[in-house]
Amino acid sequence: MPWNFDPGRPIYSQLLEMIRLQIVSGRYAPGEKLPSVRDLASEAAVNPNTMQRALTELERTGLIYAQRTSGRYVTEDSDLIASAKRTIAREKTGVFLQEMKQLGYGPEQVTEIINTIDSSENADQNVSDSDAEKK
Amino acid sequence: MTPVFECSHITKHYGAKAALSDINLTLEPGRIVGLLGPNGSGKTTLIKLAAGLLTSTSGTLTICGERIGPLTKSKVSYLPDKDYLSGWMSVSQVIDLFHDFYENFDRVKACEMLNRLQIDPEQKLKTLSKGNREKVILILTMSRSADLYLLDEPIGGVDPAARDYILQTILTNYNESGTILISTHLISDVERILDEAVFLKNGTVSIHSAVDDIRNQYQKSVDELFREVFAC
Numbered sequence: 001m002p003w004n005f006d007p008g009r010p011i012y013s014q015l016l017e018m019i020r021l022q023i024v025s026g027r028y029a030p031g032e033k034l035p036s037v038r039d040l041a042s043e044a045a046v047n048p049n050t051m052q053r054a055l056t057e058l059e060r061t062g063l064i065y066a067q068r069t070s071g072r073y074v075t076e077d078s079d080l081i082a083s084a085k086r087t088i089a090r091e092k093t094g095v096f097l098q099e100m101k102q103l104g105y106g107p108e109q110v111t112e113i114i115n116t117i118d119s120s121e122n123a124d125q126n127v128s129d130s131d132a133e134k135k
Numbered sequence: 136m137t138p139v140f141e142c143s144h145i146t147k148h149y150g151a152k153a154a155l156s157d158i159n160l161t162l163e164p165g166r167i168v169g170l171l172g173p174n175g176s177g178k179t180t181l182i183k184l185a186a187g188l189l190t191s192t193s194g195t196l197t198i199c200g201e202r203i204g205p206l207t208k209s210k211v212s213y214l215p216d217k218d219y220l221s222g223w224m225s226v227s228q229v230i231d232l233f234h235d236f237y238e239n240f241d242r243v244k245a246c247e248m249l250n251r252l253q254i255d256p257e258q259k260l261k262t263l264s265k266g267n268r269e270k271v272i273l274i275l276t277m278s279r280s281a282d283l284y285l286l287d288e289p290i291g292g293v294d295p296a297a298r299d300y301i302l303q304t305i306l307t308n309y310n311e312s313g314t315i316l317i318s319t320h321l322i323s324d325v326e327r328i329l330d331e332a333v334f335l336k337n338g339t340v341s342i343h344s345a346v347d348d349i350r351n352q353y354q355k356s357v358d359e360l361f362r363e364v365f366a367c
Contacts, residue, residue, distance in 0.1 A: 008354045043307060
């Protein structure tokens with residue numbers, strides 16, 4: 001199944017993010033060998049040169065490293081993976097908070113909503129309840 | 136590295152009408168390049184010049200450093216925009232023909248791909264649907280080990296599911312030092328497999344850039360940029 005891309009951003013940077021996500025989420029374990037550029041490009045249905053570029057950029061972050069002849073591997077440095085994971089979480093949360101801001105919710109109110117979702121089985125119901133309270 | 140395709144100051148007139156004027160374009164080995172432009176912008180003319188079917192009014196065009204001639208035809212695998220094979224032939228007869236004709240034709244590869252797309256080699260070309268005929272011709276074209284593949288509107292009649300398979304076929308089967316020049320209107324379908332895009336506008340090159348640079352610079356896909364640049 002080809003991977004999906006946003007139209008307005010370079011494909012290589014989106015590939016980089018997707019592979020990074022697969023690393024921090026453990027689909028590729030620390031120290032595991034990555035598939036070849038060709039195989040990855042074929043899986044994503046993209047140009048191998050684009051995939052190559054994504055991997056080269058990803059190498060620069062240290063999350064993967066190339067071994068001269070045998071291919072590319074995920075780093076064994078679990079601290080590095082954890083910190084990459086935290087960076088992604090912060091970025092995504094930042095985007096989310098931005099969206100909530102557009103809805104008119106500040107960070108405290110967002111935290112409140114998150115808590116009500118956490119403590120309840122019927123999350124949707126609670127979100128609309130707290131909406132009603134605000135009014 | 137010698138460019139696979141290089142043209143400088145290429146101009147082509149049909150009578151008084153200039154189809155191409157002063158085209159300068161260089162393509163490096165191992166790239167997949169989209170040749171994009173509205174109808175009548177000169178895409179087919181440029182491809183036919185490279186295939187040696189037309190001669191330019193002025194300017195020079197070289198394939199791997201060679202002037203266009205019999206030698207360059209062995210380096211170029213060309214898929215015309217028109218159906219050119221005889222309808223009475225069966226798929227396997229066309230394969231025999233290609234095998235006889237081209238030294239660099241890989242018969243095993245062609246048969247494998249046909250098999251994957253479930254095309255019966257004993258069927259006559261005229262009894263195949265438009266889409267299936269296009270698939271056969273594309274498979275034949277890609278089964279040659281060439282330096283330059285010229286694909287003029289290769290996937291127009293093919294259904295979206297088979298289109299994905301065909302793009303996949305192009306990606307996995309072209310030889311890595313070869314360059315593919317592909318003219319198409321189905322930009323959003325091919326965009327992800329392209330390295331570079333060339334926009335032709337009224338017979339001149341208006342944009343020649345890496346796809347990711349376009350997406351970076353304009354914050355939009357090549358497809359969106361095309362619709363904007365060529366808005367009617």
